[in-house]
Amino acid sequence: MLIDLPIVGFPTKLRIRLPRYRCTNPKCKQKYFQAELSCADHGKKVTHRVTRWILQRLAIYRMSVHATLKALGIGWDLTCQLALDMCRELVYNDPHHLDGAYVIGVDEHKWSHNRAKHGDGFVTVIVDMTGHRHNSRCPARLLDVVPGRSANALRSWLADRGEKFRNQIRIVSMDGFQGYATDSQRIDSFCSSRDGSIPCGAASW
Numbered sequence: 001m002l003i004d005l006p007i008v009g010f011p012t013k014l015r016i017r018l019p020r021y022r023c024t025n026p027k028c029k030q031k032y033f034q035a036e037l038s039c040a041d042h043g044k045k046v047t048h049r050v051t052r053w054i055l056q057r058l059a060i061y062r063m064s065v066h067a068t069l070k071a072l073g074i075g076w077d078l079t080c081q082l083a084l085d086m087c088r089e090l091v092y093n094d095p096h097h098l099d100g101a102y103v104i105g106v107d108e109h110k111w112s113h114n115r116a117k118h119g120d121g122f123v124t125v126i127v128d129m130t131g132h133r134h135n136s137r138c139p140a141r142l143l144d145v146v147p148g149r150s151a152n153a154l155r156s157w158l159a160d161r162g163e164k165f166r167n168q169i170r171i172v173s174m175d176g177f178q179g180y181a182t183d184s185q186r187i188d189s190f191c192s193s194r195d196g197s198i199p200c201g202a203a204s205w
Contacts, residue, residue: 011073101128122149
């Protein structure tokens with residue numbers, strides 16, 4: 001059964017029967033084959049257009065998660081997971097996502113108070129503030145959200161971005177958390193061999 005787009009406000013469930021084929025060749029290692037759908041990935045509960053619909057409703061029309069899941073007839077966790085997976089696919093599959101980010105902002109965010117399930121509940125939020133530096137009305141652009149609030153969280157993120165991105169950073173804006181301040185010095189070490197009048201990795205509080 002697949003979940004598809006709602007019809008006039010009511011959830012739509014598609015009951016699908018896929019044909020199965022049996023190979024009569026005795027040398028074939030796989031005896032049975034099943035047809036696949038072009039509208040949904042194997043093993044998924046929703047069609048491709050449902051995932052796009054969820055992201056559109058949440059990001060563009062600012063529909064609540066509760067209203068979105070109610071329209072589809074699915075659960076909270078599945079709705080959030082589908083939206084997150086689509087966001088990651090759109091962001092990380094874009095090779096130019098980090099282009100032009102010369103000023104980055106780093107701060108922590110307390111997203112969960114359930115210590116038994118999520119530990120301290122902190123994440124590290126990293127944003128592109130290049131446009132905001134020159135125009136205070138220009139909103140910052142979200143680059144990533146990393147689990148944890150430590151020097152390792154920022155260090156791992158910087159290491160994974162590659163040398164090209166680290167070399168283009170001029171300013172790191174952050175609060176007074178020592179873990180971030182300590183690790184921002186890694187950017188200086190990455191860029192110490194480059195000439196330029198603007199100090200790379202200059203941290204501001």
